[in-house]
Amino acid sequence: MATRKRRTPELAREEILEAAETRLQKYGLEGLNVADVAADCGMSHATVIHHFGNTAGMRSALVSRMTHRLLHDIIDSLQQGITQPEPLLHKLFGTLSEGGHARLLAWTHVSEEALDQDQARTAHMQSLFAELVPALTDSLPAGKADPDLTRKLIFLSAIAAIGYGIAGETLAPLIGLAKKDQKQFPDWFAEQINKLSNTP
């Protein structure tokens, strides 16, 4: 029909994931189907499937991309000498609670089809964490002193941020948390992490 736009595979994937990410924030997970994503890119849904194999592949790639960006932001911060928990945790909580990041992450663990893509994504995650965790234990105040404790605190921070991103908005009023306390929760949490890492 009309003229087609031919892209390199890399560019095509990039465009698709970009559109997918926008749709995710705008419409949530339901908006993350090949037909609509393709429409936003101005291509047919068959093209999307061609590049990612299937729908789950596309979503999975998006998870990888978003997580990759988040973890590398943190790694970059560390390399810039930012070693206090506050800014790091702020970024962690903020990113996960915005743009549907935590929700997409939840889909990863909730959906059966997502499991098919698991090996690839897990491998990618492994390499990311293999880079991040040592960087954290090295640069955090109490990291070298007690790497074991540090790993537990990292783990706690991660699951808390995920839970916060998914259910925080709902849970806070139910528990009777003041609006202000809700907003400042990541900062408060960082304080507590500080206290716990200084306790011998």
Added chain:
Amino acid sequence: MATRKRRTPELAREEILEAAETRLQKYGLEGLNVADVAADCGMSHATVIHHFGNTAGMRSALVSRMTHRLLHDIIDSLQQGITQPEPLLHKLFGTLSEGGHARLLAWTHVSEEALDQDQARTAHMQSLFAELVPALTDSLPAGKADPDLTRKLIFLSAIAAIGYGIAGETLAPLIGLAKKDQKQFPDWFAEQINKLSNTP
């Protein structure tokens, strides 16, 4: 055709939710559709829809039921004089990480259709938390002294348990948490909560 089994509406709903819960643990969220649930109950899927309005209604009712049970277990423990964080948090983390509880909870926050059922479920949750939170602040060691801090700690416990239930299994090895530390994480977490609530 063959003879029908006629139940009271209450019993029917009960049977359906029971089967749904079993399917949830066995097959995850994908197993939670009216057709399969109905088959497990030995009834037609039209009956399920008759009792819950639609599929989302059934899932939503299941969320309510499971959460109700969890929170009431905790309330009961409190009334039996169990006021140390350890056993309470143990129950919280354990329940959420088993039987797909946290995952179903995530669906609540991830799915658009779930939002239609939100008012009813939110109302139910409000009444549950209205019962639980005062009970906690009253009976917990540091509760009366600093109810504000206590609410924050409750909030932290809740989101941590949810994140743990969803992603804990995946995250622990990536962060390099020893298997032992992973298993005992809820206990360790309880310790930290203790420390934080004793800090003035």
Added chain:
DNA sequence: ATCCCTATTGACATAGTTGTCAATAGGGGT
């Protein structure tokens, strides 16, 4: 210019699931 690889596409097949509806049949109340 010509060739060739492959990104792109429209049409199609299909699978799965949901929700509706009129008809049927338990079983409690009289």
Added chain:
DNA sequence: ACCCCTATTGACAACTATGTCAATAGGGAT
């Protein structure tokens, strides 16, 4: 025994979304 309410059902009608396939057309290489 008879009525009546409603739980139950099978069949039907979409719809949604996915994935396949053969055909088409960019655009780099020769």
